[in-house]
Amino acid sequence: MKAKPSLRPEDAGDRPPFGRSWGVLYVGVLLNLALLVVLFSLFSKAFR
Amino acid sequence: MKTADWLILAATLTFIVVYGTWRTRRQRDMNSFVLAGRSLPWWMVALSVMATQASAITFLSVPGQAFADGLRFVQFYFGLPLAMVVLCITVVPIYHRLKVLTAYEYLERRFDAKTRALAAGLFLVQRGLATGLTIYAPAVVLSVLLDWPVSVTTAGVGLLVVVYTATGGSKAVSVTQLQQMLVILAGMGLALVAILRLLPAGVSFSEAVAVAGVSGKLNAVDFSFDLSNRYNFWSGLIGGFFLALSYFGTDQSQVGRHLSGRSVTESRLGLLFNGLAKVPMQFLILFVGVMVFVVFLFVAPPVHFNPVETRRLASGPLSAEYARGEADHRAAVDERREAVGRFLAARRSNEPSAVQVAREEIRAAGGRYDAVRERVAALVRKSNPLSDGRDTNYVFLRFVLEHLPTGLVGLILAAVFSAAMSSASAELTALASTTVVDGYKRFVCPDGSDAHYVAMSRWATVLWGLVAVAFAQFASRLGTLVEAVNVLGSLFYGTILGIFLVAFYAKRVAGTAVFAAAVASEAAVLLLFAFTRISFLWFNVVGCLLVVALSMALQAWKGEAAGRSVEPAA
Numbered sequence: 259m260k261a262k263p264s265l266r267p268e269d270a271g272d273r274p275p276f277g278r279s280w281g282v283l284y285v286g287v288l289l290n291l292a293l294l295v296v297l298f299s300l301f302s303k304a305f306r
Numbered sequence: 307m308k309t310a311d312w313l314i315l316a317a318t319l320t321f322i323v324v325y326g327t328w329r330t331r332r333q334r335d336m337n338s339f340v341l342a343g344r345s346l347p348w349w350m351v352a353l354s355v356m357a358t359q360a361s362a363i364t365f366l367s368v369p370g371q372a373f374a375d376g377l378r379f380v381q382f383y384f385g386l387p388l389a390m391v392v393l394c395i396t397v398v399p400i401y402h403r404l405k406v407l408t409a410y411e412y413l414e415r416r417f418d419a420k421t422r423a424l425a426a427g428l429f430l431v432q433r434g435l436a437t438g439l440t441i442y443a444p445a446v447v448l449s450v451l452l453d454w455p456v457s458v459t460t461a462g463v464g465l466l467v468v469v470y471t472a473t474g475g476s477k478a479v480s481v482t483q484l485q486q487m488l489v490i491l492a493g494m495g496l497a498l499v500a501i502l503r504l505l506p507a508g509v510s511f512s513e514a515v516a517v518a519g520v521s522g523k524l525n526a527v528d529f530s531f532d533l534s535n536r537y538n539f540w541s542g543l544i545g546g547f548f549l550a551l552s553y554f555g556t557d558q559s560q561v562g563r564h565l566s567g568r569s570v571t572e573s574r575l576g577l578l579f580n581g582l583a584k585v586p587m588q589f590l591i592l593f594v595g596v597m598v599f600v601v602f603l604f605v606a607p608p609v610h611f612n613p614v615e616t617r618r619l620a621s622g623p624l625s626a627e628y629a630r631g632e633a634d635h636r637a638a639v640d641e642r643r644e645a646v647g648r649f650l651a652a653r654r655s656n657e658p659s660a661v662q663v664a665r666e667e668i669r670a671a672g673g674r675y676d677a678v679r680e681r682v683a684a685l686v687r688k689s690n691p692l693s694d695g696r697d698t699n700y701v702f703l704r705f706v707l708e709h710l711p712t713g714l715v716g717l718i719l720a721a722v723f724s725a726a727m728s729s730a731s732a733e734l735t736a737l738a739s740t741t742v743v744d745g746y747k748r749f750v751c752p753d754g755s756d757a758h759y760v761a762m763s764r765w766a767t768v769l770w771g772l773v774a775v776a777f778a779q780f781a782s783r784l785g786t787l788v789e790a791v792n793v794l795g796s797l798f799y800g801t802i803l804g805i806f807l808v809a810f811y812a813k814r815v816a817g818t819a820v821f822a823a824a825v826a827s828e829a830a831v832l833l834l835f836a837f838t839r840i841s842f843l844w845f846n847v848v849g850c851l852l853v854v855a856l857s858m859a860l861q862a863w864k865g866e867a868a869g870r871s872v873e874p875a876a
Contacts, residue, residue, distance in 0.1 A: 274571060284391045287581040291387040294585050295539070298380065298526035305519025 307451055307707060307715060314716030319723055322485055323470055351567040351576025353487050354732075355554070356583065358563050360490065361729030362443035362722045364591060367788040370611075370698035372595025373602075374786075376523035378537045380592055382792070382843070383585045385547030389554060390581030394574040396810060397555045402570045409561040409806070410744045416809040417817030419748065424824055425556070425805050426744035430737060432798040433559060434770055437733040438777030439791045441467060444726035445778065447703055447719060450613060460778045463726065468771035471731035471738075472764040486724040493714075493721030494591060500710050501597045506604050509650065514600045516653065517646055520665050521603075521672055523596045526589070536789075536841045545843025548850055549792070552799035554580075556806050559736035598705050603646050605709070609635040609679065611700035615686045615693060624689050631682040638678050642671040698786045734774075738766035796842040797835055800849020801828045807850065808857050815861045823856035 277283045346354065371379050406412050410429070414422035441464050448459035505514055518524050528538040535541065554560045554577065567573030609632050610616050619628040645667040652660035683695035706718050742763045747754065754762075784790035801824050808820050831849045834840055840848075 274575065280394070280574070283578055284394065287387050287391055287578055290582050291384065291585065294589075295384065295527060298377075298589070299529075302377070302519075302524050302526045305515055305524045 307719075308712045310712050311716030311719070314713060315720050315723070318489060318717070318720035319727075322489075322724055322727065325485070345568050346566045346572065346576075348567060348572040348575035348579070350484065351564055351572055352579035352583075353484055354563045354566065355560060355576055355580045356587075357487050357490070357725070357728040358559060358732040359553075359584075359729070360487075360587075360725055361440045361791075362447075362726035363440060363787045363791055364588075365490070365494070365718075365722050365725055366443050366446065366702055367699050367786055368588070368591045369595030369598055370701035371786055371788055372523070372592040373599045373701045374698050376518075377526040377589070377592050377596060378528060379788075380526055380585065380589050381528070381537045381539055381542030382546055383550075383588050384539065384542035385544065386550040386584050387581035388543070388547050389550035390577045392551060393555050394577055397806075398564065398573045398577065399570050400810070401561065401565055402573065406565075408558050408740050408743045409556050410558070410740065413805065413809060414748070417820055421805065421817045421821045421824070422744060422748070424821055425802055426740050428798045428802050428824075428828065429556070429558060430740060432795060433557065433733055433737055434773045435777050436791050436794050437730060437737065437770065437774035439781055439784070439787055439794070440726065440730045440733060441774050442778040442781035443699070443787055444723050446699055447722055450700070450703060450707070451719075453614075456614075456782065457779055461775055464771050464775035464778070467727060467730040467734065468768055470727060471734045471771075472767040486728045489717070489724050490721040493718040494594060496714055497706070497710065497718055498590070498594050498597065500714055501594065501601055504601045504605070504709060509604070513650055513653070514597065517603060517649065517668075518596045518600050520649060520668050521599070522669070523599055533844060534839045534841060536843070541841050541843040545796075545841070545846050548803060548846035549796060549799055549843060552803035552806075552846060552850070553795065556802045557736070557795075557799070558740045559733045562736050562739065563732065595702065598702060601705075601709070603643060606636070606639050608704065610682050610686060611697040611704045612686070612693075613700075613704070615690060615697075619682075619685055619689050622689055624685050628682070628685055631678060631685060634678045635675075635682070638671065638675040642668065642675050645671045692782060694783050694785050696785045730774075734767050734770055737770040738763040741766040741770070793842045796845045797831055798828070798849075800831060800846040800851075801853055803846070804850040804853025804857075807854055812854065812858055812861075815857045819860040819864060820853065820857040822860055823853050826856055827852035 274280055274283055277286070368379065401409065401412070404412055404415070408426070410422045410426040413425050442456075442460055445456055445460040445463045448454065448463065449456040452459065502511060502514070505511075515524070528535070529540075530538055531540050532538060533541075554564070564573045564577055567576055608616065610619075616628075619625065645664060649661065649664035649668055652664050683697070685695075686693055686697075687695035706715055710718065742759055746762055746766075747759060751758075751762075781787065781790070804827060805820055805824050808815050808823075827849050830852055831845050834845060834848065835842070
């Protein structure tokens with residue numbers, strides 16, 4: 259039987275050190291992008 | 307430049323070089339040379355990734371880009387956060403589990419040696435040339451400061467970066483990136499404050515922003531879809547996504563950075579932080595360029611920002627035409643300043659019709675000002691056929707040297723040079739490690755000692771430094787550096803990304819099919835670049851999709867189910 263590569267303790271639970279899960283952090287990054295696009299868009303329109 | 311600025315510049319750079327070299331003096335094996343011993347915490351991975359991408363080009367060329375073209379370049383980065391998320395889910399765990407030194411090692415395990423060699427070769431060509439542009443940017447600064455030919459300063463900067471990289475390797479890059487990013491962020495933040503203080507008395511920040519908006523410089527988001535428009539929301543989100551996916555997922559200069567994280571978690575967090583911070587950071591740098599534009603509405607700018615070219619024009623056979631250009635430029639600057647004054651007066655007295663009239667006057671005066679500058683650019687091209695006549699790379703530098711206070715000039719130039727050192731040394735490390743791991747060790751000397759490969763990596767660093775310096779001699783013909791470096795990358799990134807996507811997700815496709823598809827796709831991208839007006843960001847999409855589609859079609863035609871699986875047990 260092939261030995262599995264050992265994982266470091268940080269990876270074992272596949273949980274980030276903050277935020278409930280990686281999915282939450284990913285959604286946070288994407289929401290941040292969406293917010294920036296909206297803000298930039300409003301900024302452009304306000305000073306056109 | 308004053309003595310105090312020289313002292314600040316020299317002290318900052320000396321500290322970074324000495325500290326980096328001292329901290330890494332015991333580096334002996336390939337893992338530590340290439341991947342910093344896979345020991346970095348997430349915040350150092352993040353700094354490392356950001357500092358590698360933020361080259362001197364970012365700090366010289368991006369404000370100049372905004373000066374000429376407004377904020378719209380920020381859309382180029384819209385695909386980056388999305389790419390960071392996708393990479394965290396897919397590529398990062400795979401690379402960590404396989405414990406590869408370079409991204410291309412994975413391709414041989416999955417396909418075959420020729421596919422690994424092709425991807426590594428495409429990377430080496432692209433990154434070797436791009437490093438030339440990275441080295442050229444600080445050389446421009448030195449050329450202006452010392453009044454030396456840019457060819458000489460390019461060689462000098464190249465030598466400095468090669469020595470720094472060859473003696474310290476990747477870890478020297480990483481351990482000083484905190485200091486480098488601090489210098490960079492402090493320099494840009496203080497520059498913005500100093501620029502706002504240069505606005506005439508009575509002109510507020512909101513008025514400065516309003517003038518920038520009327521002049522068409524606050525065009526941050528454009529939702530129209532146009533393949534020939536370089537920067538709009540769609541090209542940035544889709545093309546930028548493919549470009550960022552390829553740059554951060556397959557370009558060894560970045561893969562080496564995030565693989566230096568001590569675990570999957572640290573690498574992921576580093577990339578996610580980049581996804582959060584990159585867009586606002588670029589917006590800030592572009593905004594600095596827009597504010598420089600506004601200051602030059604009130605303070606007369608030079609007719610052309612490259613002093614070497616204007617001196618050549620003033621003393622050459624085209625001096626009479628140049629003098630006429632300068633006179634017309636003075637008139638255009640005065641006309642534009644008066645229009646801005648009327649706009650601000652109308653705005654303060656809250657007269658909408660007068661505001662509208664003044665708005666049109668500013669646009670008309672701006673058009674005449676641009677026409678005069680274009681005429682002078684044509685004279686520059688005529689007097690120096692090696693130049694493309696554009697001066698965007700010189701705008702911010704000239705502004706810093708002539709308008710910012712003593713001390714801040716030294717700090718900003720230190721930011722430019724430290725950015726150049728971090729990105730150029732990371733790029734040279736990546737070129738050297740790919741040359742040795744994917745070329746020398748794989749095909750020439752598979753049984754050498756680790757010490758031997760580290761020594762060969764140092765020689766490869768010197769070799770690629772020479773290639774970069776040679777290509778940098780042509781950089782003055784390539785226009786805005788930040789665009790040139792991304793156009794160059796986009797010619798190759800799509801194909802490389804396509805190879806990796808097939809490797810990850812098309813398990814039935816084997817090496818020969820993907821190799822043939824990649825060669826055909828690269829040829830197609832180069833033909834599109836040469837013969838169409840499609841914006842360069844779309845080449846990343848086209849190249850990638852062509853590799854995926856062609857390789858699957860070829861494999862289906864061959865009728866063999868042959869892909870090798872290398873996904874380790876998790």
